[in-house]
Amino acid sequence: MAPLVVLISGCSTGIGLALAVRLAQDPDKKYLVYATMRNLAKKEAIEKAAGDALDKTLFVRQLDVTVDDQVKTIFEFIMGKHGRVDVLVNNAGFGFFGALEAMSMEKAKNMFDTNYFGTVRLIRAALPIMKKQKSGRIVNISSVVGHLALPYMDMYNASKFAMEGLSESLLPQLKNFGISISTVQPGPVATNFGEALAANASTEEDNKDVSEETVKQMTAFRLLLHKPDLFAAQQTEPVIDVIVECVEADKPKLRYPTSDSVRSWVAKRYRKEGVTGLESLFE
Ligand SMILES: NC(=O)c1ccc[n+]([C@@H]2O[C@H](COP(=O)([O-])OP(=O)(O)OC[C@H]3O[C@@H](n4cnc5c(N)ncnc54)[C@H](OP(=O)(O)O)[C@@H]3O)[C@@H](O)[C@H]2O)c1
Numbered sequence: 001m002a003p004l005v006v007l008i009s010g011c012s013t014g015i016g017l018a019l020a021v022r023l024a025q026d027p028d029k030k031y032l033v034y035a036t037m038r039n040l041a042k043k044e045a046i047e048k049a050a051g052d053a054l055d056k057t058l059f060v061r062q063l064d065v066t067v068d069d070q071v072k073t074i075f076e077f078i079m080g081k082h083g084r085v086d087v088l089v090n091n092a093g094f095g096f097f098g099a100l101e102a103m104s105m106e107k108a109k110n111m112f113d114t115n116y117f118g119t120v121r122l123i124r125a126a127l128p129i130m131k132k133q134k135s136g137r138i139v140n141i142s143s144v145v146g147h148l149a150l151p152y153m154d155m156y157n158a159s160k161f162a163m164e165g166l167s168e169s170l171l172p173q174l175k176n177f178g179i180s181i182s183t184v185q186p187g188p189v190a191t192n193f194g195e196a197l198a199a200n201a202s203t204e205e206d207n208k209d210v211s212e213e214t215v216k217q218m219t220a221f222r223l224l225l226h227k228p229d230l231f232a233a234q235q236t237e238p239v240i241d242v243i244v245e246c247v248e249a250d251k252p253k254l255r256y257p258t259s260d261s262v263r264s265w266v267a268k269r270y271r272k273e274g275v276t277g278l279e280s281l282f283e
Contacts, residue, residue: 003032003057005082006247007074009065009122010092011035012042014191015141018236019089019243021049024058031087034078036063038092065092065118066110075125084133087247088126090119090163091141095156095193098202099210099218107200108155115159120166127179135178139246140167142183144262148269150225152218164255171254180252184243187262190233234259 006023010016020035035046035058043060050058063074078085093115096103119140130136145153146160167183174181188194207215242258257263 001030003030004086005034005078005084006031006087006089007034007036007078007085007122007126008089008091009036009063009118010038011046011060012037012039013045014193015186015189015236015239015243016089016091017046017049018240019091020046020058021053022240022244023247024050024053026057029057031057032082033058034061034074035059036061036074038062038064065090065121066113068121071121071125075129079129085126085129086133086135087137087139088122089139089141089243089247090122092118093141093159094200095153095197096200096202097152097197097222098206099152099214100154102202102206102210103155104206111155112159112162115156116162116166119163123166123170127174130174130179131177133178136174136180137247137252138167138170138174138179138181139243140181140183141243142167142185144185144187144257144265146183146185147266151221168254182246182252182254182256184239184246184256184258185262185266186234186239186258187265188233189239189258190235194233232261234261 006020008016008020011020016035016037020033023031024033024035035050037043037046037060040060040062046058046060047054054060061074061077063070065071075085094111096107096111123138126136126138130138140163142163143156143160145157146164149157149161164183167181170181202210239258242256246252246256257266
């Protein structure tokens with residue numbers, strides 16, 4: 001069978017990098033992987049990790065998911081070379097921690113432009129191709145917070161809820177075309193995501209108009225997030241196992257939580273009628 005052509009966004013680090021390398025190093029060479037990133041100056045890490053697979057089954061290309069022209073260019077390039085796109089993994093994304101009133105509208109819009117509209121842009125480009133092929137697999141890297149909103153991550157939660165809604169809405173529309181769509185829902189994962197989140201968190205300057213009580217509550221919640229028994233980060237490889245399971249399933253499910261903790265948090269959330277205090281979210 002011809003190898004499946006895979007496009008992954010956000011491969012400079014973390015989940016995207018590890019997934020691209022795992023698929024490209026498949027012993028049966030089942031995949032040709034386009035590992036994309038917005039800043040090619042960061043390509044050394046994936047090139048090193050890819051080893052012999054580089055330029056054989058793994059190809060590094062530029063893609064900023066917020067730039068329409070770059071989306072057009074990468075799909076045209078892949079179609080020109082292979083005439084098909086079999087698997088699309090929407091992975092690019094970032095988080096924000098802070099009070100909503102301290103998040104500038106510019107940052108809020110940029111978050112949606114990346115986490116949600118980035119996904120929309122790539123799916124829109126993939127659908128005409130996949131519908132013509134009568135096959136395709138779309139995998140959206142969502143989060144536990146696509147179901148269970150965490151305080152002070154409002155826009156990030158909302159972007160992942162939107163991704164979940166989009167996926168659920170498209171699923172029945174795509175079934176007759178042989179196209180599957182799934183979300184993968186990790187809890188905390190040991191990648192650069194936490195660092196990026198900290199770098200992106202609201203500053204004292206952002207918080208200057210935020211009430212003292214809010215800052216106090218937010219600080220207490222941030223400490224709660226650092227309790228290792230509550231939020232022990234999952235390693236990347238088990239998350240990649242789940243994504244590969246989704247990519248290779250005969251009949252992919254709509255949702256793939258990546259750990260028992262995620263499954264139990266989500267189950268608890270739905271068992272609760274009303275959530276009152278911040279701590280009670282994790283009881
Ligand atoms: N790690 C976690 O705890 C966790 C938990 C649940 C869900 N997730 C989700 O998993 C996905 C991957 O995150 P990660 O953990 O691997 O974090 P990561 O190591 O920070 O990787 C995020 C990737 O997204 C890229 N990116 C950001 N904006 C982009 C844009 N406009 N265009 C293209 N790429 C862009 C980053 O590129 P740069 O290097 O250029 O910034 C980076 O390659 C994200 O969607 C995240 O929401 C992560």
